[in-house]
Amino acid sequence: MPKTATRAGARHQINFDLNTWLDARSAATNTALDRFLPSEKTKPATIHKAMRYSIFAGGKRMRPALTLAAAEACGGTEADALPLACAVECIHTYSLIHDDLPAMDNDDFRRGKPTNHKVFGEGIAVLAGDALLTQAFEITSLAKGWPRYSHRDLVLEVAKASGSLQLIAGQVADLEGEGQKLSVAELRYIHERKTSALLCCAARLGGMSANCTPAQLQALTDFGYHVGLAFQVIDDILDVTQTSEQLGKTAGKDIAAQKATYPSIVGLEKSRKIAQQLTAKAFAALKPFKGRAAALEALAHYLLTRDK
């Protein structure tokens, strides 16, 4: 991660120390998650150990960072945004635990550590995912509501992004697409749901926690959507260009699983170009914030230039 983020293809440099910003937000997220989740000693200990194993497995906290950065861009406070940032991270972690199961992507390693079911067994891994999904809604309802964004709105936001038309639809289409020749449109359908939906939700929740204007919410929606698509295209690229050691997870999985990816459909160079175009659209979405969205810009830049 560069110490000073440079906006790809832009005319000027962003002077923003993303490392320092991310470290502080990640620490705050970890402290809050530790507070929201039952301790490892809480009965039954197994399930809480399993939940915490995956929650504290070294995730980069990109989704909470998006929520917190969006809140900042809308003039909100970290305290108001943190519960929603944690709820999104619980959803993200649950989806990883379930996606890694033998009946789905059958992954033995995640972030360089054995996956949840390799440590706790499949039964507990299913339940740990279930528990984190449920916990996400408990945490969401503990967040602060506003007249413009009630608890009903917040819960609906999380439920819709995570439900059978979005996050789960993405995983289903991904499973069903294995070994199939997909078009770019079909691949985008998967990416929109598997990745963009939750990134979009993360950004929107940050805005909602700050009682943002409808125009700001729309800007965050566009931003999250395009960052999400770019993020997934880059994930596809890294899967074929990096080693397992560099990634901290099994590389070349997409090819092994015969999954359609951007590189396999349009080639590496075109994939890189698409990622850059999507990022440019994400930057464009931030215009209404008129320079108050430095953290969001730096995050988008990081997501485009990351190497793991």
Added chain:
Amino acid sequence: MPKTATRAGARHQINFDLNTWLDARSAATNTALDRFLPSEKTKPATIHKAMRYSIFAGGKRMRPALTLAAAEACGGTEADALPLACAVECIHTYSLIHDDLPAMDNDDFRRGKPTNHKVFGEGIAVLAGDALLTQAFEITSLAKGWPRYSHRDLVLEVAKASGSLQLIAGQVADLEGEGQKLSVAELRYIHERKTSALLCCAARLGGMSANCTPAQLQALTDFGYHVGLAFQVIDDILDVTQTSEQLGKTAGKDIAAQKATYPSIVGLEKSRKIAQQLTAKAFAALKPFKGRAAALEALAHYLLTRDK
């Protein structure tokens, strides 16, 4: 099911046509569930087929019935209670789909039909459970709120009853208790979480949908708790006394899985006595409703005398 419910061990008969009452409530619940769940044609079709397969697999709708009966007892309307009744049924169905998985109870049949993973495969079954759990929160947030019972309260109610300290804790303790010699206290810990938590939640949500008084909510809590425990003791009894054909699911599973049950710890006769005592406590909890809780009484009676 008796046409006219007789209160076990009570001095008088309840003149209440439970069959007719249940048929109407079950039909209303099915219509509402059909409206809340995406159609089988909604993309991706597989997940919506899988969700609907288990939701419409012939469940007795006892939990929705509890919610609707509790609402009636508190002077509420069916329309206000139905979304919450459906949310509880989604939670119940998700928990059955996941509990039936090979990594957990490994059940091939449920309600006389092949279990979800036998029809759709394990991956989709995990996701169908996830989707129903998520849908439950979406439906909860679509319910009507009151100043006394806001959407925050409703979502917290569902999340806590379904979370790692209640419903999921019960399944974890159940899994970990297999092959172990459990005390009655340990078995009750499992039953309180695996069964009472959600029945209690079902009854409480009915009261909340009717803007009930705190005293009524407490009465419904006591009622749901004791009905839940009685329900589970009877489930244990039926597992050893009935055939698979009579139950519509595999009988003798508890013995095969070396699960501790009330009959295995205290014997059949004592188990029946415990079930009756718990039901008596459930009836006692209904006193504050002064005769307006006929449906709740009839339901409790049915749960004690059912043979499948």
